[in-house]
Amino acid sequence: MIIIHEYPLSIVEHHGFRKFVGGLQPLFKVSSRNTIKSDILKIYDFEIQKTLKMLEKNTSRIAITTDMWTTNNQKKGFMAVTAHFVDQNWNMKSRIMRFIYVPCPHTSVVLADVLYDCLLDWNLDRKLSTLTVGILLDRLPMSSLMMGGRLFHMRCCAHVLNLIVQDGLAVLGDGIERIRDSVAFWIASPKRDQKFEEAARQLRISSTKKLALDCKTQWNSTYLMISVAIVYKDVFQRLHQRESQYKNLPTQRDWEFAKEICDRLQLFYEVTVMFSGSKYPTTNVFFSIDM
Known part of the structure; x- marks a missing residue:
């Protein structure tokens, strides 16, 4: 519930929430904030491993999209990296692989380093089809890319229209x-x-x-x-x-x-x-x- 609705971890300490849960089941013991945090991290690790196995089994190439997002209050930059592929049943699939803080300055070199590390963590550096930015082309083996990388850099059409x-x-x-x-x-x-x-x-x-x-x-x-x-x-x-x-x-x-x-x-x-x-x-x- 906390993950799906993005509730704060402190909700388990709120008097109203505890009273509500007690009304549903008086014998249920509400977990502490630290326990909830630990459980969420376990779920996160489990989902990562599940996605890794799914990508390893998948025989198709992976398309990557990435974009930067800046918080309104703290003005911190975050990068979202998403993998897109077609599974064995010919269903379109998308998985967010990384949502990570990127320190300033947000130069092409810094963004390339973060993105490249993400690809290595997920063992995708040799399974790529296309990427919406071209700053990684000189770091990847050309032999692993379609047509020697000539179709690797895909301009974001929605961004061009924008x-x-x-x-x-x-x-x-x-x-x-x-x-x-x-x-x-x-x-x-x-x-x-x-x-x-x-x-x-x-x-x-x-x-x-x-x-x-x-x-x-x-x-x-x-x-x-x-x-x-x-x-x-x-x-x-x-x-x-x-x-x-x-x-x-x-x-x-x-x-x-x-x-x-x-x-x-x-x-x-x-x-x-x-x-x-x-x-x-x-x-x-x-x-x-x-x-």
Whole structure:
């Protein structure tokens, strides 16, 4: 339960939790925080060994994806390394092999060292098919790679699309910020959210979509935020007349521009969804149809 829901280890010391468990089974003795920590590490070691055996038995090559993640509060960098492969029953499988702290500076050399150590730990250095970064190519034996490593470096298509679209969204500029601020204002509290929904009902807007704030670095979330906000543009206008604290109303030009941008981004969004699939192989999309 603690692993699945990412509860803090201290939950076993909480009075309410102990009372709840006692109500279910008075004879059950709740473990201490240290015992829980030890049990979780045992589960972790067991899962590692199970995954190692599965990868050893698997005869197909392994594709690796990796990305960096930075914490908001401590600004520490972590690397996630994921293995993708097709098992003997032709089922697509993915396993997170490592989620590890990477000390600064996050240069290509540092990232390559961390990634290479991970591959050695999992005995994957001679079973690779493709990698989404190319900084390891000079460390791996060319004889173990397909076509001598010519297909080893796979550009992340979703990332390339992200760079293209981010440049396009820059055209909206302040317009996006006004829409973003408007969405943030009306979802900031349950009271405002309820007021917004009531205004939508009064204007007979039948959509059941909820406003959602985007993540600035993920254009697809910006696309979804704008596409929903456009549906409620009349609601924003009406509430601007009734709510004195709501000041950053998008202009009519902002809405027209946003609609035009959304129409163009729909295709990019659909392609990104296709590239980001996890239940089916996507490497084949890299090759042209006539190959």
